[in-house]
Amino acid sequence: MDSVYIRGVGMTRFGRFLDRSMKDLGREAVEAVLSDAALEVKDIQALYFANSLAGLITGQECIRGEVVAYPLGFGTIPIHNVENACASGGNALHLAWMAVASGMCDTALALGVEKANHEDRTRMFSAYKSGTDIEEMFATGAGAGTDRTPLVDRQAVLAQTLMREKGLTLDDFGRIAAKAYHYGSLNPMAHRREGHDIQTVLGARMVVDPITSLMSSPISDGAAAVIVSRHKGSGPSIKIAGSRLASRPPKGIPGPTSAKSATTAAFTAAGIEPREVQIAEVHDASVAYEVIAWSECGLCPEGDEHKWASTDYTALGGKLPINTSGGLISRGHALGASGLAQVYELVEQLRGVAGDRQAGNPRVALAQVGGGVIDWQTSVSTAHVLVREDS
Incomplete structure (x- = not known):
C-alpha cells in the first residue's frame, strides 16, 4: 500500500x-x-x-x-x-x-x-439516544434525554466502577477535568476556555453521581x-503510519473492546509499540472515558490508572501528555468533527506550532475516538498513529 x-x-x-x-x-x-x-x-x-x-x-x-x-x-x-x-x-x-x-x-x-x-433542549438531548441500540437501551434514570444526554448515565456507572475496582477518587476525576480545562484555556479553538480548577469541577452541578456538569463534554x-x-x-512530513477501525465483539462472544482492537491493529500496522507514543488525543466524553482509554489503548499499564490520575503524568511536562487540545471535555465535542479535531491538535504538536500547549518535540502520536453504545460497550472506535518523518 x-x-x-x-x-x-x-x-x-x-x-x-x-x-x-x-x-x-x-x-x-x-x-x-x-x-x-x-x-x-x-x-x-x-x-x-x-x-x-x-x-x-x-x-x-x-x-x-x-x-x-x-x-x-x-x-x-x-x-x-x-x-x-x-x-x-x-x-x-x-x-x-x-x-x-x-x-x-x-x-x-x-x-x-x-x-x-x-x-429545543429536549430535541437536542433526545437526539443522542440514536447513538445507542434504541430497542435494547441500557438503563437510565429520570431526566435522561430531557435534561441531559442518556450517555451521561453510562458515564456515571463507569466512574463508579473505576472508583470501586481501580481505586480512583473524586479528586482524581477533578484533576483530570481540571487538566483538560487548563489545556482548553490555552486553545483558541476550544469551546470551554474558562480554565476551571479541581474544586470548581467538584463543586459544579451534580448531573448523575459522581459526574458533575464539568466532568463531561459539552454539546458542541x-x-x-x-x-x-x-x-x-x-x-x-507527517505520515499516517497506521489507521484502523474496529467494532465491539459479537453478541455473547468475549473479546477485546473496540478501542483495544483498533489501537492494537493500528500500532501493528505502523510497526510501533504503545510505549513509543509521545503524545495522544483519546476519547474523553467524560473523565471516566479518558481513564478507560488510557489502558484500552495500551498506554497505561493495567493497575496504574490511579497513579496516572492522581499525578501530573498526562499533563504538560508529564511523561505522556494526553488531550493537550483540552479534549472533548474542554475543546468540545462536535460529534462528526471531534475525531478530526484530535488530528488537528496532534499535527500542530508534531509541527511544533501549538504555542503555550506545546508538549516538547514529539515525533509519534496517537489519536483514538470511540462512538455509540451497544450492549453497554462502545460500539466502534478508530485509531490513527501519526509519525513525523525527520529529514
Missing part, C-alpha cells in the same frame, strides 16, 4: 452556535485546510463527509456532504457520507486514508461538521478537516 501523508488540517472553533449553519461551519474548515495544504478545490479527488445528528437536529437526513460541499465548488468527485456516532470523523479519515493508500486517488479530504445545538457545534495525500508537501 502507498504511504499516506497529512497535507493539511483546518477547523473552526467549537462552541454553541445557534446562528451558524452546517454550510457556514463547513466552509470555514474547508478554506482553512486548503490554505494549510496549499491546495485548491480542484486538487481534491474524493471527499468523506462526517456528521451524526443533522437528520434529527436540522432535518437534513440525506445528502449531507453534497449539500455542504456544493456551494464550495466541489462536484463530479465521489462524496461519501459517513455516520458512526462520535467516531464519525475518525471513520471519515480512515476511509480517506484507505482511498489514498490503495491507490484509488492521490489526494482526499475528510471533513466533519456537526450542528448539534438547538433551542463545529467543523474540522484533514487532507491526506501520497505527496508530502512542504514543511514537516
